[in-house]
Amino acid sequence: MHTAAVVGTGLIGTSIALALTGRGVTAHLIDHDPDSVRIAAARGAGTPEPPAAPVDIAVIAVPPSLIARTIADQQKAELARVYTDVASVKSLVHAECLALGCDTTTLVGGHPLAGRERSGPLAARADLFQDHHWVLTPTPETGEHALNRALELVSLCNAVPVLLDPPDHDRAVALVSHLPHLMASLTAARLLDGEDYAVRLAGRGMRDVTRVAAGDAALWADILAANAAALAPLLARLSTDLETAADALARLAGDDPEPQHDALADLSDVLRRGIGGRARIAPSYGGAAARPPTVLSVAVGGRHQELRRLLDDVGEARLDLEDMVLPDAPASPDGSVGLVVAPDVAHPLTEALRSRGWAVR
Incomplete structure (x- = not known):
């Protein structure tokens, strides 16, 4: 992928453009609001100039009720070779595209499951989609080239692709x-x-x-x-x-x-x-599949005072425990405590405890 167009420079559209630009893709920014385009361009998301030739992919990042009409208009203008969108609803959008006579062989429905409570290009982040699910909803008429291009888009944004039928999505x-x-x-x-x-x-x-x-x-x-x-x-x-x-x-x-x-x-x-x-969802939100927790083994010698000191040090590190496994024989001299933590907490907590003199495995 060398070129892209992003139609709609809100939070999602500008974040996609930032991610693509950061990976060396030339992103063209399009929006009915010129100020939004100017802000997105000033943030380094791409160029406000229209492309001189059809781009590799166009990302339609407008509200769901405007998606189908926007795709129809941009296909008529030959903006891109492949089109995708970011709407969080897929069945209705696909039906509307069919009703408008859109070329669905070059169209792949998409929905990145990431966002923020803020909106607009100022809230955009290049890493917004990092490790988050990005659903693609190809239909029987979707061309192989179009699907591969959409998968490349997801990869460039460092997201995790998931393929679903529109109703299932x-x-x-x-x-x-x-x-x-x-x-x-x-x-x-x-x-x-x-x-x-x-x-x-x-x-x-x-x-x-x-x-x-x-x-x-x-x-x-x-x-x-x-x-x-x-x-x-x-x-x-x-x-x-x-x-x-x-x-x-x-x-x-x-x-x-x-x-x-x-x-x-x-x-x-x-x-x-x-x-x-x-209990069916991951303990911490990251978008990717839930990973099992990590257990850190810390020798406390079975002494109550040492266990208390360990918990105080965990508290000082400001890192959360998911659970704790106490030794079967608390009085044993080599008793160890199991600290159950989320995978992304394991390394910083290990380093914090070792810096305080604990032996951590």
């Missing part, structure tokens, strides 16, 4: 992206009704849960509407669980002790299923 992102975003927004909206003193008490938990709610409302309304068919059934099932939890809490707030026992069981069941679901 839409059901997946409804579950792991669109539903969580909607729930974050609904939760954050409750803060508008809270007293000032309550809002000031909000800590990391509330900030983590509501982080994505800061995203562009118009863009997300467009996304959710485009994937309504996959999202609506999930929301209906979630509503049933919310009704179960609300009913259980209402009974627990009552005075009759008999219904309270059943209500506590219902509430516990909802929470247990949440624990089970959470």
Whole structure:
């Protein structure tokens, strides 16, 4: 790949252009907003000049409702030899492209699963897609050359390619992206009704849960509407669980002790299923497949004081433990403790503990 065009210089489009430019690809920036193009170009994402000949690939990074029309227009203008997009909804976009008569042999649907709560070219980063999944949704009419070019794009952005059919993609992102975003927004909206003193008490938990709610409302309304068919059934099932939890809490707030026992069981069941679901995803978000944790073995000699000192040193390193395995015989002189950590924590924690005199394996 030598040349590319990025149509839409928002967060995703500019981040792609930055990644490509950093790998030696000439990126041409196109947007209806000239200021957005100027900012992206000033950040080194590419050139605002139109290409003199069709580029190797055009990345369409506009809202889902504009994707098909933009592809049709750019194909008519012969902008590129291959086209892909970054919309988080694939079935509707593909159907609209067919309806507009787009050449789908040169088209590969795409969706990089990365982003930030901020939008626009100023928020863009060349490493935004590092080790994150990037779904490609080729259809039976997609040409081999087009798919290979899209795979090259994913590789140049240091992402992890995943091939899915468009309907499978839409059901997946409804579950792991669109539903969580909607729930974050609904939760954050409750803060508008809270007293000032309550809002000031909000800590990391509330900030983590509501982080994505800061995203562009118009863009997300467009996304959710485009994937309504996959999202609506999930929301209906979630509503049933919310009704179960609300009913259980209402009974627990009552005075009759008999219904309270059943209500506590219902509430516990909802929470247990949440624990089970959470266990199915990686302990830390990185986009790539979940990697097993690393166990560091640290000799503490079985002494309580040494174990306490070890935990103090871990705390000083400001690195999180996933779990801890204590020795079978605490009193044994060569007792070792197993520190279970995420793979990316293993090296810095090892170095930090060794610098404090611990023998770490």
